[in-house]
Amino acid sequence: xxxxxxxxxxxxxxxxxxxxxxxxxxxxxxxxxxxxxxxxxxxxxxxxxxxxxxxxxxxxxxxxxxxxxxxxxxxxxxxxxxxxxxxxxxxxxxxxxxxxxxxxxxxxxxxxxxxxxxxxxxxxxxxxxxxxxxxxxxxxxxxxxxxxxxxxxxxxxxxxxxxxxxxxxxxxxxxxxxxxxxxxxxxxxxxxxxxxxxxxxxxxxxxxxxxxxxxxxxxxxxxxxxxxxxxxxxxxxxxxxxxxxxxxxxxxxxxxxxxxxxxxxxxxxxxxxxxxxxxxxxxxxxxxxxxxxxxxxxxxxxxxxxxxxxxxxxxxxxxxxxxxxxxxxxxxxxxxxxxxxxxxxxxxxxxxxxxxxxxxxxxxxxxx
Amino acid sequence: xxxxxxxxxxxxxxxxxxxxxxxxxxxxxxxxxxxxxxxxxxxxxxxxxxxxxxxxxxxxxxxxxxxxxxxxxxxxxxxxxxxxxxxxxxxxxxxxxxxxxxxxxxxxxxxxxxxxxxxxxxxxxxxxxxxxxxxxxxxxxxxxxxxxxxxxxxxxxxxxxxxxxxxxxxxxxxxxxxxxxxxxxxxxxxxxxxxxxxxxxxxxxxxxxxxxxxxxxxxxxxxxxxxxxxxxxxxxxxxxxxxxxxxxxxxxxxxxxxxxxxxxxxxxxxxxxxxxxxxxxxxxxxxxxxxxxxxxxxxxxxxxxxxxxxxxxxxxxxxxxxxxxxxxxxxxxxxxxxxxxxxxxxxxxxxxxxxxxxxxxxxxxxxxxxxxxxxxxxxxxxxxxxxxxxxxxxxxxxxxxxxxxxxxxxxxxxxxxxxxxxxxxxxxxxxxxxxxxxxxxx
Numbered sequence: 001x002x003x004x005x006x007x008x009x010x011x012x013x014x015x016x017x018x019x020x021x022x023x024x025x026x027x028x029x030x031x032x033x034x035x036x037x038x039x040x041x042x043x044x045x046x047x048x049x050x051x052x053x054x055x056x057x058x059x060x061x062x063x064x065x066x067x068x069x070x071x072x073x074x075x076x077x078x079x080x081x082x083x084x085x086x087x088x089x090x091x092x093x094x095x096x097x098x099x100x101x102x103x104x105x106x107x108x109x110x111x112x113x114x115x116x117x118x119x120x121x122x123x124x125x126x127x128x129x130x131x132x133x134x135x136x137x138x139x140x141x142x143x144x145x146x147x148x149x150x151x152x153x154x155x156x157x158x159x160x161x162x163x164x165x166x167x168x169x170x171x172x173x174x175x176x177x178x179x180x181x182x183x184x185x186x187x188x189x190x191x192x193x194x195x196x197x198x199x200x201x202x203x204x205x206x207x208x209x210x211x212x213x214x215x216x217x218x219x220x221x222x223x224x225x226x227x228x229x230x231x232x233x234x235x236x237x238x239x240x241x242x243x244x245x246x247x248x249x250x251x252x253x254x255x256x257x258x259x260x261x262x263x264x265x266x267x268x269x270x271x272x273x274x275x276x277x278x279x280x281x282x283x284x285x286x287x288x289x290x291x292x293x294x295x296x297x298x299x300x301x302x303x304x305x306x307x308x309x310x311x312x313x314x315x316x317x318x319x320x321x322x323x324x325x326x327x328x329x330x331x332x333x334x335x336x337x338x339x340x341x342x343x344x345x346x347x348x349x350x351x352x353x354x355x356x357x358x359x360x361x362x363x364x365x366x367x368x
Numbered sequence: 369x370x371x372x373x374x375x376x377x378x379x380x381x382x383x384x385x386x387x388x389x390x391x392x393x394x395x396x397x398x399x400x401x402x403x404x405x406x407x408x409x410x411x412x413x414x415x416x417x418x419x420x421x422x423x424x425x426x427x428x429x430x431x432x433x434x435x436x437x438x439x440x441x442x443x444x445x446x447x448x449x450x451x452x453x454x455x456x457x458x459x460x461x462x463x464x465x466x467x468x469x470x471x472x473x474x475x476x477x478x479x480x481x482x483x484x485x486x487x488x489x490x491x492x493x494x495x496x497x498x499x500x501x502x503x504x505x506x507x508x509x510x511x512x513x514x515x516x517x518x519x520x521x522x523x524x525x526x527x528x529x530x531x532x533x534x535x536x537x538x539x540x541x542x543x544x545x546x547x548x549x550x551x552x553x554x555x556x557x558x559x560x561x562x563x564x565x566x567x568x569x570x571x572x573x574x575x576x577x578x579x580x581x582x583x584x585x586x587x588x589x590x591x592x593x594x595x596x597x598x599x600x601x602x603x604x605x606x607x608x609x610x611x612x613x614x615x616x617x618x619x620x621x622x623x624x625x626x627x628x629x630x631x632x633x634x635x636x637x638x639x640x641x642x643x644x645x646x647x648x649x650x651x652x653x654x655x656x657x658x659x660x661x662x663x664x665x666x667x668x669x670x671x672x673x674x675x676x677x678x679x680x681x682x683x684x685x686x687x688x689x690x691x692x693x694x695x696x697x698x699x700x701x702x703x704x705x706x707x708x709x710x711x712x713x714x715x716x717x718x719x720x721x722x723x724x725x726x727x728x729x730x731x732x733x734x735x736x737x738x739x740x741x742x743x744x745x746x747x748x749x750x751x752x753x754x755x756x757x758x759x760x761x762x763x764x765x766x767x768x769x770x771x772x773x774x775x776x777x778x779x780x781x782x783x784x785x786x787x788x789x790x791x792x793x794x795x796x797x798x799x800x801x802x803x804x805x806x807x808x809x810x
Contacts, residue, residue, distance in 0.1 A: 209721055211719055211720070211721070211787055213663075213785035213786050213787055214785045214787055214788055216785070217781060217784065217785035217786065218658055218662045218663075218781075218785060219662060220662060220663045253781065253782050254445065254447065258662075299437070299668065300441075329784075329787065332791055332792075337795060339795075339799075343798075343801070343802035344801040344802060346802070347806065350806070
């Protein structure tokens, strides 16, 4: 059982509030390793996780370099040799298309995309081990796109759907579009993400099925964006999500809407580095893959119906968490199926006793 | 509902005394076969109307299930609220099953009673559709309530007609056909309503309460058609009575509440088995569509098809299996086999990703088998004059069980998902073994 000690620091070692966006550093210290979570709104929102094999590793920021956003090295983790693995996720664009024929196939009628690096990002709001970041643009009307980062000190599961299982080595990101003015009545949205890996880029999405949907009713799958290298779970990272988004902030089952992903494709590292200060500062030669997640299915209500959409994913290092049956379900199964089985045995015994007492007609007869 | 038809299989009486036949055809006025109430061709005509008498109510009963996603989306409901549409049908019939037959026998008479109940069905469906049209959920619930008052009693009337016209003749066949007709109504509904909705959506312009209301209004045409059948049947029955000088038929099912206390223990066990089994079938079918879409990647159309396979199979299988059970006897063993098969089907759905066509087909066969084998058992357990009370009571507590479990199932699904729901259904079915083993003892 893994327990980490979390410390949060906003804009570490900065003498003033940096213009253009905040940098949050969460240091999660274990017995003999450290995870550094870096969450930055300087440009496109970016989450960077660095795993080191010592409990004394530190993050150092050269703010002048970091804010100049043109050279690598503005942010580093020391000692460099302790770095086991690093993974970053950049939320690059929000795409919107007019689904006039209600096919939910995002292949044409796109509106000009929202480049998330150009949004006006508010200051990070911190509460406990969570950080909320909201961005606006005049085209949104009164709406906003928000991201909430949650970092965990141990294994567990969030309170609200989709109730993803997380480990201490993962962080959860919830993305929500709240009150955004759609540019057509039949608008649907896509979110474009880029994953920045070390030597092994995340180039594949696996879908795993599980029969138990108790935590996310009616959802039986989990998608994992991973690197194709097998066996090396220590040196890998992942992005994991369930293919469901919700159309209400307090969702019931009917507010669930399926989501789909496009195949990961290699992206231009320089363009991504230019869009995100954190990528520029930490990686010298980023290996980048990108994919889109599209929300909604043919026949499902459009964004305009509730003007709310929320989707949740995990980013972590190591192997992705694997769902198991909860003790409650195991207990229900044991009682629900076990009791009748016992009753069945008792019933069978009753039949036998009855037969014995009243004599069975099926006595054996000699053949001849 | 759907299953009170089977019970009437038992009330059939195959003796046809030669004397009765003579008197039926005793009138020697020349009349073409198609018009002569004592001849087969005329009865065939009557049979057609008789079968379509119940078509409207069977068709419209499952309208909400066929349009589940549309109803929920257009009216902003949650699953538990959606299931209330079925509860509002079932609840009144917890009591009304007692009295429907009684009113037919003692107050209205079969002809007027049938017309009145058909009217209830029609009006109920129209109220239901109007409720959807104006986005008034309470009005929809009211509609289902009124529809329910008519629906179940109409089935009793349908059976009474069948006994009147076919007793001692082709009654077996008639009940088989009526059962198939009931399944047909459900199946046609399941497969056509989504299409109707889409077509209406094109005409109206967009999906929404108006589209839903209009689709349900179109469905109400089947009820109107059934009402016409009721009127024609009333006319033909009156005419036959005049020509054959027979008295207006009595069901013989006189409901006496005091009969209940004399029921033997085994009958109560049959009641429990009946409820425990049926609640694991119908509420699941009501909630199944989303399950097939999400777990097995079915398209909405495929999901509807696999959902209705239970009905499709039971239409031809019920008469065949009924014949087999009749020939072999040993009803308890057949019921046990049906229960085991149903459990296997539910377990497949819950714990595997196997193609649900397998599980649902198995469910269809086992359901038909249980329907054939369980309902006749009552006939061996109570004297003839209590049969009506017994069947009425069985029907009533089945409705009670369905109403309660439908609500529970919606709530379980909303909070705990399909796996827990399936485990719950498995538990319901499992416990049937226990009661069955008691039945074997006594």
